[in-house]
Amino acid sequence: MRIKKLLPLLAALVLVFGFATITEASNMNKETTLDARQQAIVTIAAYTTSGDIEQLKPALNEGLDAGLTVNEVKEVLVQMYAYAGFPRSLGGIWAFMGVMDERKEKGIQDEEGKGASPIPADLDRDAYGERVRTDLSGLKEIPTTKAPYQEFSPIIDTFLKEHLFADIFARDILTHQERELATIACLASLGRAEGPLNFHMGAAMNTGLSEGQMHDFIKVLDARVGKKEAESAREVLASVLAARK
Template sequence: MTNTIPTNRRKVRLLAAASALVVGLGLVVASGHAAQNETESQSMIRQEPASVALSARQQSIPLIAAFMAMSDMPKLSAALNQGLDAGLTVSEAKEILVQLYAYTGFPRSLNALQELMKVVAARQQSGIHDIVGREPGRAIPTGDALIVAGTSNQTKIAGATVKGAVFDFAPVINQFLQTHLFGDIFERDNLDWQSRELATVGALAATPGVEAQLRSHMAASMRVGLTVTQLRQLTQILTEHCDADTARRADHALTEALAVIRKENPHFD
């Protein structure tokens, strides 16, 4: 079908869509190349057959994250056991819990890591020898190279080059995001980005008051290759195993993220 939207008008719409998707992170799209970056990010969204589902390993990740965010140790223990049974390595489980300190805070991360230690020890005593997994296989950049890598990762995940009033007010927060979260953490290659986003969505869905960030990470999940079918499955998993508010927040965030994407791509999924 021939695109009849004038070029300038389309750029304005792309800019607006990009702004809506990243505003949950307190960001607005920078001028200049924002429309081009958003177009490129849309092309990264994978449109797969509806039969493609989350693996058993992937299904455990949002539950681990949600129960960590809730500080529900009995359910976290069960979710960790489920994940390890499904092929999650000990290293991957640790990485999920470490990453989530950026979203849920150090206390919850430390408590969850202690719970993982108990789970692994109990499984060993029962004769279960879980796959240890590996540490990151490449060196993490430092200095200016870390800023470059982190900024690139941030742009890919957010869908466009971003900046915002909050960063003008407190520039150091974006420096921390670019160098630490999107640099130090997202450069670690012992956990893939899809797993990282599944964990982030699970934790944010379980946290009241961060609906805007949850919406942004639903969109980010599609940018790193998760399909709409898989994200709908994620919301169903949360519906079945978590409280009604957690499931409602996840479902609403997915609906809102899809509305923006479909506005620019009417034939999406």
């Protein structure tokens, strides 16, 4: 009799734990892939870097359709100047202007999205940029010794801290994770940038991208951007993962 009374409770527990297991498995699966927005950031950054406008235009449309706001797309394109140069960045912006005109003619109303929050006038950009770079490196404490390139050319270190990791990364239209995803897509497409790509792949993972998502990033490159770019990035990722383990 006692067992019969316990059956409903046991059944309920099975349902609860079964649902929890399924939910956990679903979350784990989700963490192994990039979502549609993230994939769009990858292709937009890659095609902007290569200057392949014919491929960039569909990628821009796909990004907007996937939920990227107009300002988020603009921000990816603007950030590309720091890695691929102004000509590529401006080419991407011109392409986006054309895509927006075409979508408006079709009656498509895209969400503008939020703009960047004001940066405090008294922000110590050197300290802020140093802290951001340290966090991206996965370090808790700011290094007390300088890298050889910092000693050799202090001004480039200043530009990195005060402009890239302060002026740009402080703009909250994109998260640091989204910025790193755009960066590794750019560097993988740029070619012969294994050193920076190594750092930024590690940084991307330090912002929360999982190992599975990084492998999925390679798959997106392979399927959408190019075999050569994917293979080069795969080799760098293997090195990054080995170092982290």
